[in-house]
Amino acid sequence: xAGVMQNPRHLVRRRGQEARLRCxxxxxxxxxxxxxxxxxxxxxxxxxxxxxxxxDESGMPKERFSAEFxxxxxxxxxxxxxxxxxxxxxxxxxxxxxxxxxKLFFGSGTQLSVL
Amino acid sequence: AxxxxxxxxxxxxxxxxxxxxxCNYSYGATPYLFWYVQSPGQGLQLLLKYFSGDTLVQGIKxxxxxxxxxxxxxxxxxxxxxxxDAAEYFCAVGKLEAGGSYIPTFGRGTSLxxxx
Numbered sequence: 001x002a003g004v005m006q007n008p009r010h011l012v013r014r015r016g017q018e019a020r021l022r023c024x025x026x027x028x029x030x031x032x033x034x035x036x037x038x039x040x041x042x043x044x045x046x047x048x049x050x051x052x053x054x055x056d057e058s059g060m061p062k063e064r065f066s067a068e069f070x071x072x073x074x075x076x077x078x079x080x081x082x083x084x085x086x087x088x089x090x091x092x093x094x095x096x097x098x099x100x101x102x103k104l105f106f107g108s109g110t111q112l113s114v115l
Numbered sequence: 116a117x118x119x120x121x122x123x124x125x126x127x128x129x130x131x132x133x134x135x136x137x138c139n140y141s142y143g144a145t146p147y148l149f150w151y152v153q154s155p156g157q158g159l160q161l162l163l164k165y166f167s168g169d170t171l172v173q174g175i176k177x178x179x180x181x182x183x184x185x186x187x188x189x190x191x192x193x194x195x196x197x198x199x200d201a202a203e204y205f206c207a208v209g210k211l212e213a214g215g216s217y218i219p220t221f222g223r224g225t226s227l228x229x230x231x
Binding site for chain 2: 004006033035040041042043044045048056058091093103104106107108109
């Protein structure tokens with residue numbers, strides 16, 4: 001049973017390009033979370049999705065960032081017109097159901113570097 | 116809104132020494148508390164969690180944590196540290212949001228350095 005898969009592991013983009021980060025949750029998991037990690041800032045919540053629905057996007061920047069979790073296929077975090085400040089590690093986590101006592105299973109992250 | 120504070124950015128201990136990593140939370144009701152560990156280049160792995168009952172919880176890899184409501188703390192401990200414990204440790208609090216969603220909030224993390 002594969003864990004949470006994120007790809008690519010490393011992504012290099014020039015300013016103004018688009019970045020697409022993919023996350024395949026664990027089999028049977030229908031809840032996906034995206035977090036951004038900056039050095040010495042810990043994990044910052046971005047968005048929480050269930051299949052075909054955005055449940056909470058209170059941590060997403062208002063512009064350039066979007067996320068989806070289609071009925072089929074991985075969850076995608078999309079960053080348009082990237083800037084140097086977008087450079088960070090982006091982690092995806094999944095859980096089988098929604099609940100305060102559910103632990104999250106994390107992927108290994110995507111390190112985005114913007115030149 | 117809930118928040119988590121990990122006051123120590125870095126902690127250095129010698130191998131075999133005891134360890135305590137601090138975590139303080141801010142939340143109005145009984146919190147759901149977690150400790151996760153992140154090895155370099157990896158995602159986070161759950162060490163232990165507290166929901167209710169016994170305030171001293173045991174986790175994997177010999178870790179334990181104690182919930183102290185009076186101090187709003189959930190400190191992580193290990194009696195004897197191994198070199199392989201060198202990693203980043205994150206405390207988290209879980210809360211059910213008004214709309215029914217569950218958003219875990221993480222602290223900034225504590226980096227553990229182990230000297231031989």
